[in-house]
Amino acid sequence: MEQPGTTTPLTGAVRELATQVVSALTSGGHSPMSAHTPVTVGDDELGLAAVRVLGADVLLPAVLHRTLPAPADLAVCEKAVLAYPPGPDASPASRWSHWAMVRTLADLGAPTAHTSFENPEPDAAWLEDLPWQGLAHQLALLAALAVPGADSAVAGIARRRTVDVARGFVRAVRRRGWLQAAATGRWLTLLDDVPDTLGLDAGLAFVALMGGDDPRVALHLQAARPVLPGAAAGRT
Amino acid sequence: MTSYEYELRDRTKISDTDIEAALDPGEAQGFYRDTRECAALALQAGAGQVLLAPPAPRPKKG
Numbered sequence: 097m098e099q100p101g102t103t104t105p106l107t108g109a110v111r112e113l114a115t116q117v118v119s120a121l122t123s124g125g126h127s128p129m130s131a132h133t134p135v136t137v138g139d140d141e142l143g144l145a146a147v148r149v150l151g152a153d154v155l156l157p158a159v160l161h162r163t164l165p166a167p168a169d170l171a172v173c174e175k176a177v178l179a180y181p182p183g184p185d186a187s188p189a190s191r192w193s194h195w196a197m198v199r200t201l202a203d204l205g206a207p208t209a210h211t212s213f214e215n216p217e218p219d220a221a222w223l224e225d226l227p228w229q230g231l232a233h234q235l236a237l238l239a240a241l242a243v244p245g246a247d248s249a250v251a252g253i254a255r256r257r258t259v260d261v262a263r264g265f266v267r268a269v270r271r272r273g274w275l276q277a278a279a280t281g282r283w284l285t286l287l288d289d290v291p292d293t294l295g296l297d298a299g300l301a302f303v304a305l306m307g308g309d310d311p312r313v314a315l316h317l318q319a320a321r322p323v324l325p326g327a328a329a330g331r332t
Numbered sequence: 333m334t335s336y337e338y339e340l341r342d343r344t345k346i347s348d349t350d351i352e353a354a355l356d357p358g359e360a361q362g363f364y365r366d367t368r369e370c371a372a373l374a375l376q377a378g379a380g381q382v383l384l385a386p387p388a389p390r391p392k393k394g
Contacts, residue, residue, distance in 0.1 A: 106351075106354055145350065190351070193355055273362065
C-alpha cells in the first residue's frame with residue numbers, strides 16, 4: 097500500500113475523489129429514480145487517472161444505494177477505462193480493477209459498456225497459493241471487488257480463505273496499516289464463517305477511530321457498513 | 333503552446349507506469365508504536381536512566 101509521505105498529484109487527486117465518494121455514500125437517502133450528484137470533477141488527464149485508480153468504487157454510491165449513477169460519472173468512468181487499459185505487463189491488481197470497472201459500468205447500464213469491451217475474468221488462481229500475509233495485501237488492493245452480490249473468482253477465493261483474511265485484518269491493525277485493515281475488513285463483512293473471536297465490529301470501529309481521516313480508509317469502512325452486524329439497527 | 337505550457341503538461345502527464353504504481357503498490361512498512369517506544373526506552377535504559385518495564389503489581393495489604 098502507499099508509503100507515508102509519498103504524496104503525488106495523482107495520489108492527491110485519488111484522495112480528493114475518495115472524499116467525494118465518501119460524501120455521497122454518507123449522504124444516502126436518494127430516490128431510486130433520481131441520479132446521484134456527480135462525484136467526479138472532470139475528465140482532464142489527472143481526473144481520469146484518479147478515476148482509473150479508485151476504480152469501480154467511483155460508482156459505489158449508486159451500487160450500494162441502488163440508485164441511478166450520475167451520467168457524468170458514468171461518462172468519466174468509461175473514458176478512464178478506455179484511456180488506461182491494462183497493458184501486456186500489467187499487474188493482476190490492474191487487470192482486476194479494470195475488469196471490475198467494466199462490469200460495474202455494464203451493470204449500471206452504461207451506454208457503451210456492453211459493446212465496447214470484451215471482459216473475460218482475469219486469472220485468480222495465483223491467489224490460492226499466496227501466504228496469508230500476501231493474500232491480505234492483494235485482497236486489500238482488490239477491495240473494489242468486495243461488493244454485496246457481486247461475485248468473482250477473487251471473491252470465491254476470499255470465501256475459501258476466510259481465516260487467512262481474518263489473520264490479515266488483525267495483522268494490518270497491529271501494523272497500523274489502516275488502509276489495508278479497512279480493506280480486509282470490508283472483505284470480511286461479506287464472508288461467512290468469520291471467527292467470532294475476531295471482533296470484527298469493534299475492530300472496524302477502531303480502524304475508523306485511528307485511520308478514518310484518510311478518505312480511502314473511510315471509503316472502505318463505508319462500503320463495509322451496510323452489512324456490518326447491527327448496521328441496520330443504526331449501530332455504527 | 334508556450335514553453336511554459338509544454339513544461340506544465342509534462343509535469344502533470346500521468347503515465348501508465350504511474351497508474352500501475354498506484355494500483356499495485358508494495359506493502360507499506362508496519363508501524364509498531366510499541367516497538368519504537370520500547371526501542372527508545374531501551375536506549376535510555378542503556379544509559380542507566382530508566383527501567384524498561386514498570387514493577388510487577390503487588391497485592392494490596394489488608
